[in-house]
Amino acid sequence: MAILELEQVHKSFGTTHVLSDVSLSVEPGELVAIVGFSGAGKSTLMALLSGLSKPDQGRVLFKGKPVEGPSPERGVVFQNYSLLPWLSAFENVELAVREVFSKDSRNAQRERVARYLEMVGLTYAKERRPAELSGGMRQRVALARALAIEPEVLLMDEPLSALDALTRATLQDEIERIARVSGKTILLVTNDVDEAILLADRIVPLSAGPEATLGAPTPVEIARPRDRRAMNHDPHFRKIRASITDYLLETQRVRRARSAANRRVAAESALPVESPA
């Protein structure tokens, strides 16, 4: 049974129709990547899945039940890390652990925090505050915080797009490894087709907004662990890379042409009508 489902979801902000007729079904243990342009509505989609906002129409289901609000069952990694700047790396993770594992002893809680900081390779920097950490390290803390509450689903909203290429590559490998080891269901939102191919079991393109909707899913049939260098030989890699990119660029082209046509119509109808004297 699907663990996370979207059924014909619509969402608008004011007069902007952001998401239109979005349906998706994620199986347990699957890593699904949603790829689309910035501003297409990916973050809106994430907010719906996490329960931070509600759809105008349609349903968001978690294990078959409608999502009523945010819950630690669905951990979120935000694009801009969202660490509390007055707490150290350790305390940031601890805040979450204490809340979710409130019945555990203080020692067990601290042990759990330490274990997840080690998993992301940050034990040596656990006393530092976010201002003293690099962007990559901050995102590692955010990842540790999300993993430490042992969510059933991990939602990642452009987790790496604020990082430089080198750090991004390192963290991609890290996420790949953690996904493989933990077997967690992960939904990753990204604007980078290569990142999606490297990490995902299945890629779902989100068409250019407004009125963005999900396109046909593409399974990624490349053996793991995947190597971003060796993949270049793989005809399957080349094929899906080209087809997903083409599809997304095409949706953007169509959207532009449509809005240009709308503007022309608006301009023409605004022309003064010559009235007989």
Add this chain to the structure above:
Amino acid sequence: MNSKYLEIFKLLKVYPTPRGQAVIVKDFDLSVSEGEFVTLIGHSGCGKSTVLSIVAGLNTATNGGIVLAGKEVVEAGPDRGVVFQAPCLLHWLSAVDNVLLGVDQVRPELSKEERRKIAEHTLELVGLGDSFDKKPAELSAGMRQRVGLARAFALSPKLLLLDEPFGMLDSLTRIELQSVLIDLWAQDRKTALMVTHDVDEALFLSDRIVMMTSGPEAHVGEILTVPFPRPRNRHDVTEHPDYYVLRERLIAFLEEQGHGKAAPPPQSAPQPRGLMGFLRGLVPSAAMRT
């Protein structure tokens, strides 16, 4: 064609720091032919932008020199059009006025109408034909960078300098703008020097790709000649049999350079002592407005 239109000789850039001197770039040599599109690729912080800013005249070399069309470069000038990572538009001017600002400067001999025509034409070429009078705040990040491109090309400079021109954009918008840039560039094939860390961007746009070693003392590692015929479009380029071979070679180079650059050593941050340290321990601090 002049095969040494732009020459960079033995470029050295040293910054004094409290802990001695930091050698950013050392022994950097490069010649660019007239009409050639050359890209410097390397990891962030490797010194590629330093080279570009010295060519632009926005930064000075510690040693070595730069000759453009037979003249030594000593300061910034409108003969070199620069496109920065952030388009730096004046937010109170419309798109067309932002472009006009430079055109007015370099083409004072033209009438006001002619200058405006140049600005409007360039904006049309970058796909902003219906947004002349929009202010930067009304444009998306991608559209703002289109204005940035138009502003540089409208000057018809001797040399185009592109410093990670699409680095702030998401990777799909980046692909869109690469096509805009290559079409714009194909109009008159001005000599261009670009800096990027994006392998696909470099392959799509360049005639030659200069791979820079990671700093300190960054220099030219390897040079790759890109064989794709022009005019290019994204589809044909990625379908070219050599595309993924060259792509892999670039990725391999960058990975090797990346591994050489070790992660910062573990160190604990200095803890504040004394009264302020005590106070700081008592009261939570915040640095959120960054």
Add this chain to the structure above:
Amino acid sequence: MNSFTREKLEKRIGLLVLPLIGGAIVVALWAVASSTVATSLPSPSRTWEASRLYVMEPFEKRGELDQGILRFTWYSLTRVAKGYVIAILLGTPLGFLLGMSNFFRASFDPIVQILRPVSPLAWLPLGFVLFHKPEPAGTFTIAMCSMWPTVLNTALGVRSVPQDYLNVAKVLKLSKLKTLVKVMVPAAMPYMFTGFRLSLGIAWLVIVAAEMLTGAPGVGGFLWQEYNSLIYEHIILCILTIGIVGFVLDRMMGLVEKRLRTG
């Protein structure tokens, strides 16, 4: 390296010497003015002569109205402290309410804006009416006048808490109280401290007026009494004391605030 430290040293000397030169120029102008155009203004030397006892024995108590200048300052500071503490205890929660609830803001923001510019001279009589005694009337006035910067800055701080932080709290399902204590208060803290600092400045401004009107012993009371006794030198002494104490208070708060902003 050598030229580097030398430059620093020169800069430091400049920072010490230039204010002294500025001060000397002002004293010279004062001396000239007191002997030419404004003959009723006491000269610097006469001011020093008359103030000497009060400055050199700052904590002496010779009589109810004849005490060392720091003793008077201490009285004023304790009075300020009372009013200021009340202002903060009332102003901070009020600020949180204004910042957190749109309903509350719409209802009470106009009233805050109307009460904010009211002068201490207007609050004091109302204090007399309410409390019948000068001491609580003064405290009331200080509290009423100095509360507003804390209220407004706290409200601004609460409204500026990044949505991301609140989302973190929501995803973890933190309770309302925990969200307040663990997320909103620390995030709003730098703004709150700006409010506290401005409030302290106002409280110190108000004390002089309050003491003048109530006749309570303190720097302001001393100033008014010496004016009535025609000892004009002491007016200048009081003005300088008020200025210096205000400056020191502001600097101290500024240091804490800076620590909060950059830490």
